Amino acid sequence: MGYLVLERHLSDDILIKIRAEISRFEDEARSMTKSNDRLDLEDSHTIEDPRLRRVKLPQKISKFMRKLMFSNHILAPAPDLAEPDFRLPTSNLNMKSAGYGAAVEWHQDYAFYPHTNDDILAIGAIIDDMESENGPLMVYPG
Secondary structure (H helix, E strand, O other), X not given: OOOOOOOOOOOHHHHHHHHHHHHHHHHHHOOOOOOOOOEEEOOOOOOOOOOEEEEEOHHHHOHHXXXXXXXXXXXXXXXXXXXXXXXXXXXXXXXXXXXXXXXXXXXXXXXXXXXXXXXXXXXXXXXXXXXHHHXXXXXXXX
């Protein structure tokens, strides 16, 4: 087990495009009154004050996200860390909005997916800068 951090790995241009997709998903949430199979809403969501918690399987509802998730921008380090054949069992685009973002506890799904190969990777891309004040992902060596 271990981890690898690649700081500033995604270009500003890619981050701008990701944020544009997030805005598109937020616009979709404006007309919703409850979560659906694409978007999870915060408990405090209203049509007047839309609050998006999670985009489920973004690669299935966004051509840009699909292209990005299967690109070298995301997968380049993976063959050096695991077997070269990949399977993507699930993905989420989790929001952590300032002031009201619901907890999205990070965990390992290892035990929940049937597998015969123990080379399992979780790949995450942080879209916004992280400081201790906004609850970053923390990893403990060892």
